[in-house]
Amino acid sequence: MIYVLKLANSLAIISREHEVETFYGVLGLLKLFLPDEHVKDIFKIKAEELKKRGIKGVITDLDNTLVEWDRPEATPELKKWFQEMKEQGIIITIVSNNNQERVKQFSDPIGVDYIYEARKPMGRAFRKALKDMKLKKEEIVVVGDQLLTDVLGGNRSGMHTILVVPVAQTDGFFTRINRKIERSILNYMRKKGMIYWEE
Numbered sequence: 001m002i003y004v005l006k007l008a009n010s011l012a013i014i015s016r017e018h019e020v021e022t023f024y025g026v027l028g029l030l031k032l033f034l035p036d037e038h039v040k041d042i043f044k045i046k047a048e049e050l051k052k053r054g055i056k057g058v059i060t061d062l063d064n065t066l067v068e069w070d071r072p073e074a075t076p077e078l079k080k081w082f083q084e085m086k087e088q089g090i091i092i093t094i095v096s097n098n099n100q101e102r103v104k105q106f107s108d109p110i111g112v113d114y115i116y117e118a119r120k121p122m123g124r125a126f127r128k129a130l131k132d133m134k135l136k137k138e139e140i141v142v143v144g145d146q147l148l149t150d151v152l153g154g155n156r157s158g159m160h161t162i163l164v165v166p167v168a169q170t171d172g173f174f175t176r177i178n179r180k181i182e183r184s185i186l187n188y189m190r191k192k193g194m195i196y197w198e199e
């Protein structure tokens with residue numbers, strides 16, 4: 001489980017000269033999978049703090065970011081979180097790779113805009129959300145629990161990315177495959193000293 005993910009402060013682990021070039025090539029790619037921030041859960045993202053930083057919008061994933069992937073409705077705590085965002089004038093769009101039925105059923109009762117079948121990490125849904133929200137990409141944070149979809153997609157779209165620890169320990173079928181790839185990437189970064197873990 002991810003609690004803290006940090007860029008190591010030293011690349012001194014590279015001992016052999018010929019490794020350096022390959023390493024920096026890979027490093028450039030891997031940077032796309034590194035979130036700008038990482039938090040334990042969505043509730044660590046505070047409306048007041050976002051506002052102070054000039055953030056006016058949140059693009060957030062749904063499954064295992066806001067609630068467990070198999071929970072149909074928002075929890076009372078989450079409804080409060082949405083309310084606090086609203087009070088600070090921060091608008092939210094749920095951008096999910098899941099289907100219309102799931103995303104609509106979750107979003108409609110709480111009155112939040114959404115994009116379903118977003119095909120993250122592709123950039124189209126991010127661009128659409130940005131346009132609908134009438135904001136600049138600098139005014140947005142992208143929140144999600146997956147490196148391969150949420151973080152990669154947000155980074156490629158030039159937005160600030162925040163990784164959250166998945167709400168549930170279980171995943172839907174396609175996410176399970178993504179998690180395997182994600183673990184390989186994280187293991188590689190850890191072995192190369194690009195990131196380290198706490199707790």
Ligand SMILES: [Mg+2]
Nearest residue numbers: 061063064145
């Ligand atoms: Mg997710």
